[in-house]
Structure formats: C-alpha cells, structure tokens
Amino acid sequence: MIIPTQIIILIxxxxxxxxxxxxxxxxxxxxDDLLVAGRNLGMMYVSVSIAAEYMGGLGTIGTAEVAxxxxxxxxxxxxxxxxxxxxxxxxxxxxxxxYNVITVxxxxxxxxxxxxxxxxxxxxxxxxxxFTIIQMTAMGSLVxxxxxxxxxxxxxxxxxxxxxxxxxAGMWSVAFTSVAFMITIxxxxxxxxxxxxxxxxxxxxxxxxxxxxxxxxxxxTSVGLNAEHLMSPYSLGGMVILGYFLGxxxxxxxxxxxxxxxxGARNWKVARLAPVLAAILILPLSIWTGSMGLFARAADxxxxxxxxLGATLMNINPIIGGIGIAGIFAALVSTVAGIxxxxxxxxxxxxxxxxxxxxxxxxYLAKWTRLWIFIIGVSSALGAMSLPxxxxxxxxxxxxxxxxxxxxxxxLWWKAAHPNAAYWSMVVALIGGTMYQFSIPINxxxxxxxxxxxxxxxxxxxxxxxxxxxxxxxxxxxSELPPTIHKSI
Amino acid sequence: xxxxxxxKSEFEELTAAELKEEYMQLFDHADKPFLTxxxxxxxxxxxxxxxxx
Numbered sequence: 001m002i003i004p005t006q007i008i009i010l011i012x013x014x015x016x017x018x019x020x021x022x023x024x025x026x027x028x029x030x031x032d033d034l035l036v037a038g039r040n041l042g043m044m045y046v047s048v049s050i051a052a053e054y055m056g057g058l059g060t061i062g063t064a065e066v067a068x069x070x071x072x073x074x075x076x077x078x079x080x081x082x083x084x085x086x087x088x089x090x091x092x093x094x095x096x097x098x099y100n101v102i103t104v105x106x107x108x109x110x111x112x113x114x115x116x117x118x119x120x121x122x123x124x125x126x127x128x129x130x131f132t133i134i135q136m137t138a139m140g141s142l143v144x145x146x147x148x149x150x151x152x153x154x155x156x157x158x159x160x161x162x163x164x165x166x167x168x169a170g171m172w173s174v175a176f177t178s179v180a181f182m183i184t185i186x187x188x189x190x191x192x193x194x195x196x197x198x199x200x201x202x203x204x205x206x207x208x209x210x211x212x213x214x215x216x217x218x219x220x221t222s223v224g225l226n227a228e229h230l231m232s233p234y235s236l237g238g239m240v241i242l243g244y245f246l247g248x249x250x251x252x253x254x255x256x257x258x259x260x261x262x263x264g265a266r267n268w269k270v271a272r273l274a275p276v277l278a279a280i281l282i283l284p285l286s287i288w289t290g291s292m293g294l295f296a297r298a299a300d301x302x303x304x305x306x307x308x309l310g311a312t313l314m315n316i317n318p319i320i321g322g323i324g325i326a327g328i329f330a331a332l333v334s335t336v337a338g339i340x341x342x343x344x345x346x347x348x349x350x351x352x353x354x355x356x357x358x359x360x361x362x363x364y365l366a367k368w369t370r371l372w373i374f375i376i377g378v379s380s381a382l383g384a385m386s387l388p389x390x391x392x393x394x395x396x397x398x399x400x401x402x403x404x405x406x407x408x409x410x411x412l413w414w415k416a417a418h419p420n421a422a423y424w425s426m427v428v429a430l431i432g433g434t435m436y437q438f439s440i441p442i443n444x445x446x447x448x449x450x451x452x453x454x455x456x457x458x459x460x461x462x463x464x465x466x467x468x469x470x471x472x473x474x475x476x477x478x479s480e481l482p483p484t485i486h487k488s489i
Numbered sequence: 490x491x492x493x494x495x496x497k498s499e500f501e502e503l504t505a506a507e508l509k510e511e512y513m514q515l516f517d518h519a520d521k522p523f524l525t526x527x528x529x530x531x532x533x534x535x536x537x538x539x540x541x542x
Contacts, residue, residue, distance in 0.1 A: 047523075179526075187530065194540065281530065281534075
C-alpha cells in the first residue's frame with residue numbers, strides 16, 4: 001500500500017504539534033495558567049493566536065464550500081472579519097483587559113448585574129457548543145477528503161483527538177502551538193493557491209492553457225457555469241454581504257474564543273494592538289481558499305462542496321498539496337481548540353464556579369475546567385456526525401452572539417443602558433434567532449428575506465433601546481449592581 | 490449578597506495598581522522574531538497573490 005505524500009506530511013506535522021502541546025504542559029501550574037496563560041502573553045502570542053483561531057474551519061473549508069456553490073463573493077467574509085477584529089481591538093480590548101476578566105459574561109456582570117451575567121453565560125455556552133460541532137465537522141471534512149475515510153467517522157475521530165489535545169495544557173497549549181500554526185497557515189495556503197492558479201489551471205483542457213482567473217473563468221464556462229457571476233465579488237448578493245459585516249463587526253467584540261487571547265495579554269496595550277495585527281493577516285484568506293473551491297468545481301474533483309478544498313489539495317503537486325493540507329489542518333486545530341476552550345472556560349468559571357459553586361477553589365477549578373473540556377469536546381464530536389452546513393450554521397452562532405456585543409457596547413457608551421435591557425435583548429436574540437434559523441413555527445425567511453445576522457442584530461438592538469427607555473431604576477436594580485457602580489442612580 | 494461581596498473583594502484585588510513602566514511595553518525581547526515572522530507571512534501572501542491572478 002502506497003501512502004500519499006500529503007498524508008505523510010500531515011502525520012509528521014501532527015506529531016510536531018503534539019510535541020509542542022507537551023512542552024506547553026510544563027507551564028500550567030494553576031487555573032489562571034490554564035484559563036488565561038497567567039495573563040502573560042506578549043504581542044507575538046496574542047496576535048498570532050487570534051489570527052490562527054480566526055482562520056479556522058469557516059475561513060478555509062467553509063469559504064471554499066461557499067465559493068464552490070456560489071462563487072467568489074465569499075471574499076467579503078474575511079474583509080468583514082478583519083473589520084470586526086479592528087473594531088474589537090480599538091474599541092473594546094483595553095476595557096476587557098483593564099478589568100482583568102476571564103470571560104465576556106464576567107465583564108457583563110461589571111457592566112450590568114447578576115441576571116445579565118447569567119443570561120450571557122447561557123447564551124455563550126449555547127453558541128459555542130454549537131460552534132464546536134460546526135468546526136469539528138469542518139475538520140472531519142478535511143480528514144475525509146485526504147484519507148478517503150467516511151465523513152461522519154472522520155468528524156468523530158477529529159473531535160475526540162482535539163479534546164485530548166486541549167486537556168493537556170489549556171490556553172498555553174493553544175498559544176504555544178499558534179505560532180507554528182500561523183507559519184503553516186500563512187505559507188501553506190498561499191503556496192497551494194499559487195500552485196493551483198499558475199500550474200494546475202492551465203492543465204485543464206477547457207482553460208485554453210491560460211493561468212490565473214482568466215483560465216479559471218474559461219474552465220467554468222466550459223462546464224456550463226456562469227463564470228461571470230461566479231467570479232464576481234458580488235456573487236452572494238447584498239444581503240449576505242451585509243450579514244457578513246454585521247456578523248463580523250457585531251460578533252467579534254464579544255466572541256469569547258477569539259478575544260480570549262486578549263484577556264491573557266501582558267497588558268492592555270498589547271490587548272488593543274494585537275487584534276489589529278491579526279486582522280491584517282487574515283484579510284486575503286478567502287481569496288486563496290475560495291479560488292481553490294472554484295477550481296474543484298471547474299475540474300470536477302468532487303460533488304460534495306465540503307470536500308472541495310481537500311480534494312483540490314489532494315490533486316495537485318504532493319509536496320505543495322501536503323503543505324497546504326498542513327496549513328488547513330493547522331487552521332482547524334487552532335480554531336477548534338480556541339472555541340472548545342472558550343466554551344469550557346465560561347462553563348467552568350461563570351456557570352460552575354461563580355453561579356453554582358461559589359466556594360470552588362483554584363485547584364478544583366482547574367479540574368472542573370478539564371472536565372468541561374472533556375464533556376463539551378466528546379458531545380460535540382458526536383454532534384459533528386450530524387454534518388451541519390458549515391458557514392450557514394456558523395452565521396447563526398455569530399448572529400445570536402451579536403446580542404452580547406450590543407449589550408457590551410451600550411453598557412460602555414450609553415448612560416441610559418439598563419440591566420433589564422441587556423438581559424432581555426439577549427433572551428430575545430436567542431429565542432428569536434433560533435425560531436428564524438430553524439423556521440419554528442413558520443418559515444420567517446419567506447416573509448422577511450433578512451440574513452440571520454441582520455435579523456438577530458435588529459431584534460436585540462430594538463429590544464435594548466425600547467427596554468432601556470422605558471425601564472426605571474429602582475432599589476431592586478441598585479441592589480444587584482456590581483462593585484463598580486457606573487450609573488448615577 | 491454573599492456572592493456580590495465575593496465578587497467585590499476579588500474585583501478590588503484584581504484591579505489594584507499593578508503596572509510598572511516596563512510591564513506596559515508593547516513589544517519585548519521575545520517579540521523580535523515575531524516581527525520578522527509577521528512581515529515574512531504578510532509579504533509572501535501579497536506576493537503570491539499578485540503573481541497568481
């Protein structure tokens with residue numbers, strides 16, 4: 001049996017990552033090391049960890065999947081994400097870091113009250129649990145396309161593997177390996193893109209021997225597709241692009257998994273600049289992955305859009321393809337680790353320690369964090385076997401999460417922001433978003449024609465404004481305010 | 490109210506004046522390789538994109 005070069009490169013890379021994870025284990029001495037890396041991460045670790053976390057399954061497999069189906073309009077995904085990261089860095093990061101919080105719900109406690117913090121904890125856990133399932137599906141897609149294994153079983157195996165990896169050293173393992181991930185992603189994916197555009201497209205009979213986008217357009221036309229539409233940056237339509245921007249700008253400043261690393265920054269200045277540096281790195285990613293997704297369609301490499309990127313990389317030069325696969329794999333590992341870790345952090349710190357068992361000490365918190373990583377990881381791996389539609393479901397998560405950012409932004413910048421408004425805007429976004437996404441009890445999309453991000457953003461925004469304007473400050477409200485009373489009552 | 494008191498003491502402890510001058514630096518000696526790495530990845534990405542399209 002001959003093992004393809006791509007698989008050999010992937011296995012070697014995986015062993016290297018495990019080695020880095022073991023090195024990181026030595027740095028973990030308590031829950032603070034596990035949760036926020038002792039709040040000692042420098043610019044290097046914070047910015048590349050954020051960038052690597054964001055270049056995950058959605059940014060690679062998911063964007064290739066969308067480009068395979070709907071064309072290059074998917075480039076707006078990373079443009080919107082970069083805007084969201086810059087917005088977070090310049091507008092929010094230093095506030096979070098100065099408060100020394102570990103989770104976003106914890107920060108909402110300092111901005112509002114106990115019930116808001118509890119609602120935010122539940123909303124975050126729900127969103128990230130679902131997100132972990134989606135990312136594990138993306139990881140399974142890559143492994144299935146490389147190895148030829150069944151997609152469902154690949155998703156399950158990858159999910160369990162990721163859980164074991166993260167159990168080792170928490171945030172230190174994520175930050176330690178992120179540098180290696182970033183090098184692999186930042187060189188592997190653009191190299192594979194270059195090879196496809198320069199060397200593979202001219203080999204397609206219908207390309208006319210032309211390289212680049214011109215040859216790709218010829219190849220798409222020859223298989224009966226509308227190349228002009230698929231190659232257009234507006235191929236997804238205005239509503240989807242607006243949804244990407246709302247999802248990115250409203251979602252990222254309260255996205256626990258992404259901004260987790262800013263909480264672990266050495267100081268607030270690092271926390272503020274690092275997301276901006278990360279934004280610059282992620283900007284062109286969907287040009288590379290989207291083009292490879294379209295190539296898979298033009299070359300008829302697969303009929304399953306989820307397998308488009310993996311199929312492309314398995315059908316080009318084995319060394320370049322192997323490096324590209326390692327890059328995609330790195331992107332997936334860093335993201336799955338980040339979100340699984342973010343979800344477990346909220347579950348152990350907010351729900352378990354602060355809410356249910358306030359007396360839990362540091363030693364037990366570290367144990368409970370690991371237990372929650374295990375529970376969330378294994379259950380998500382099982383959930384990934386249901387194979388959700390990657391980018392489509394991810395935007396549902398982004399959308400319900402936008403309620404958190406609206407609450408944070410109003411709490412920081414609007415004096416009339418009322419705790420009841422923060423609480424209800426999250427409840428309405430969670431319930432309303434779920435009903436819209438899954439058409440419960442009717443198909444709302446048929447009436448409103450709104451992207452899920454627009455729908456949730458509007459719901460939580462309007463709810464927040466109305467309740468703040470009509471809520472009165474009472475003795476009960478005052479009794480639940482946090483130590484830093486930021487409102488004049 | 491007990492929970493709030495816990496939060497309060499923890500909050501005050503956490504936000505007590507912590508910062509020395511050198512601790513507030515944007516970059517330290519460990520970040521020097523990072524700048525090289527960052528520029529390398531950035532320039533390589535832009536270069537490969539331009540020559541490919």
